[in-house]
């Protein structure tokens with residue numbers, strides 16, 4: 189006879205299981221609706237322009253030629269494909285299919301990169317080349333889309349972007365290129381210096397393209413930036429693996445000493461690890477390791493009074509004063525550290541693997557702490573959404589180590605309820621950025637800890653409540669905010685392409701169950717590429733072509 193206690197425990201467990209399963213399905217459905225609403229509003233009122241204001245329906249293109257680059261369109265295609273693959277709702281699937289076909293037709297027949305305009309090489313690579321390449325990859329996987337459309341357009345664009353490397357004596361590309369004439373153009377300000385994160389965030393895209401096209405030149409070009417950069421500046425000895433945010437492309441020398449994981453520094457670190465994850469080249473794990481060790485030594489700090497962990501800045505070099513400012517952009521680091529520690533396996537699996545060591549254990553703990561801090565940057569704000577930049581509080585006894593915050597200045601800053609951080613009046617805006625939900629998505633799948641889904645649900649709810657554009661009481665779109673410190677929120681008339689490419693994609697993936705993080709690598713704009721096949725790399729002779737010795 190069955191024991192009645194066992195039967196009731198079994199029923200209770202089943203009820204809990206169904207509750208959570210249904211909850212995740214309803215979260216998925218909610219995100220699908222937000223995605224379709226955001227995209228279809230753009231399609232109706234902003235198509236095919238690069239910049240779109242969902243409040244006024246204003247729109248414009250970025251290049252001076254006036255032609256569209258496909259900024260929002262190409263950035264969005266793979267989010268639609270992924271959602272098409274996962275959705276369990278037939279009506280949603282049909283709508284997604286219609287939109288995917290509409291976009292694909294436009295890319296094939298209208299999008300023309302032969303435009304007499306100067307574009308930023310980094311932004312165009314991560315968003316447009318990245319979007320086309322993941323469109324190619326997913327259309328070979330999910331039974332929707334024609335891979336040839338994406339592949340041919342990707343090759344055409346990459347060949348134009350590759351000309352940015354042509355004038356530079358050091359091998360580091362200039363920051364812009366004219367897509368028609370091929371003229372490589374230096375940054376017009378900052379003494380012509382390129383952002384260090386920009387020319388070190390092309391490698392995933394160019395290496396993946398080399399592997400699918402069989403053309404090794406893409407690989408060689410993208411990789412050639414590292415040897416001069418590391419050797420000319422002696423990064424491992426002089427900078428403990430860290431890098432200032434500007435580099436002069438002609439000489440490969442750093443320009444200035446400002447070191448940070450926020451804007452212009454961020455994805456330098458991201459692509460060291462992600463190259464290793466994509467290609468398994470050991471050199472890049474070693475460079476990543478030295479950067480993370482340098483970060484722990486010089487930049488990881490705790491706030492006062494609660495001890496929130498954050499990554500500080502060194503605006504005057506490693507021996508100068510510390511700035512306790514942190515950009516929201518830095519919030520990708522929780523997910524990156526977690527992926528670096530586990531290589532995409534769950535923490536339980538990773539801890540029993542040969543590669544596991546005390547550095548990785550320490551990286552994992554830091555990943556949890558940083559993700560918690562970034563969640564607090566949402567949770568403590570009146571709008572429940574993070575501002576662009578926060579400044580962390582430090583104890584009076586450590587004042588001499590930090591750039592000083594004067595008491596008179598501080599009076600005009602917003603103070604968080606726990607007093608751990610402040611927001612300056614001009615830094616309170618929210619641009620629908622992805623970095624925190626990106627880390628939350630990685631942490632959930634690598635730990636299976638449902639707390640991360642709860643945080644994601646809270647953040648999504650706040651986007652819904654506080655960024656919705658309403659007309660006659662009906663939600664028509666979602667937009668950026670002028671500030672997160674006051675509710676009702678003051679809206680800013682711009683929808684960023686990464687709202688569709690990244691923020692909604694990462695939120696959606698947070699609530700899916702089959703996300704295999706050791707078979708794909710997301711580029712810095714959340715476009716997924718498959719881990720490269722070793723045998724194919726050997727066949728095409730795709731290997732690391734430099735060393736530090």
Ligand code: DMJ
Nearest residue numbers: 455621622623686712713
């Ligand atoms: C995106 O374009 C990319 O994630 C980039 O690496 C950093 N900034 C934005 C999103 O915030």
